[in-house]
Amino acid sequence: MKRHFENLTERAGRAVKHWWLMMLAGILCFAAGIAVFVFPLESYVALSILAGILMILVGAAQLIVAATSTNYLTMRGYVLVGGIIDLLLGFLLCIYPAVSMAFLPVMLGIWMMYHSFMIIAFGGDLETFRVKGSAWTVLGGVLLLLLSMIVLVNPFGAGIAVVVVLAGVGLLLFGFLLCWMSMILRDLHKNYEREYPR
Numbered sequence: 001m002k003r004h005f006e007n008l009t010e011r012a013g014r015a016v017k018h019w020w021l022m023m024l025a026g027i028l029c030f031a032a033g034i035a036v037f038v039f040p041l042e043s044y045v046a047l048s049i050l051a052g053i054l055m056i057l058v059g060a061a062q063l064i065v066a067a068t069s070t071n072y073l074t075m076r077g078y079v080l081v082g083g084i085i086d087l088l089l090g091f092l093l094c095i096y097p098a099v100s101m102a103f104l105p106v107m108l109g110i111w112m113m114y115h116s117f118m119i120i121a122f123g124g125d126l127e128t129f130r131v132k133g134s135a136w137t138v139l140g141g142v143l144l145l146l147l148s149m150i151v152l153v154n155p156f157g158a159g160i161a162v163v164v165v166l167a168g169v170g171l172l173l174f175g176f177l178l179c180w181m182s183m184i185l186r187d188l189h190k191n192y193e194r195e196y197p198r
Contacts, residue, residue, distance in 0.1 A: 018068050019185035021061040026178030029054055033171030036164060047167055048104050052093025054171075055111065058178070059086025065185070078118050085114065105163045109151035112170050116145035119177055126184065133184050140177045147173065 032050055062083035089111060093104075119141030126134035151166050 018065050019182050021065055022178050022182035022185065025054075025058045025061040026175045026180075026182060028057055028175070029171050029178060030175030033168045033173075033175055036168035036171060047164065048093050048097050051104065051108060051111075051167075052090045052097075055086045055090030055093065057090075059083040059090060062086065078121055082114065082118050086111075105151055108163075108167055108170065109148050112144055112148035112151065112174065115174060116141045116148055119144060119181070122181060131184065131188070133180070137177070137180065137184070140173070140180065144170070144173055144177065 032054055035050070036047065060083070062079050066079045066083065089107060093107065120138050121141075123134050123137030123139075123141055126132075126137055147166065147170050151163070151170070
């Protein structure tokens with residue numbers, strides 16, 4: 001058992017290639033959240049396409065980071081599954097925008113909810129390996145979970161304005177969390193490179 005934990009600890013400290021892709025995805029989500037508030041009237045029409053493009057970019061970033069990294073924290077099954085789901089939902093939103101607009105509140109709520117679980121799990125992994133920032137990561141995941149539940153409680157009765165505001169807040173929070181997580185992965189990468197120089 002001790003040897004198994006030592007192996008996990010060693011894998012958790014390995015290099016994280018392409019951590020900057022998560023930062024880029026976070027910046028794009030944050031920018032999209034700002035755009036939703038700057039252009040509120042056009043937002044609902046554009047939100048389905050915008051959400052689809054963001055889901056594709058976030059999913060691709062997750063898959064690339066997971067596939068090219070030897071770090072335990074980025075190779076978890078939930079990262080890979082989340083990336084695949086993001087790609088599928090993103091393509092669905094882009095290919096069928098009319099249907100997407102009808103079900104956009106539900107799709108955004110579910111998207112935010114499963115990402116909140118991923119972020120909470122990531123924070124739990126950070127705590128297991130005593131990495132700084134675990135509590136803030138879990139707190140951010142819980143806030144995103146609460147926001148997704150608010151969206152899903154009455155997705156069609158809340159009104160377009162409420163959906164747009166909640167989507168904007170969700171995108172801002174999710175973008176911030178992606179940037180936060182990428183900085184943690186960057187620090188792990190730097191520590192690994194420092195301890196094991198090429």
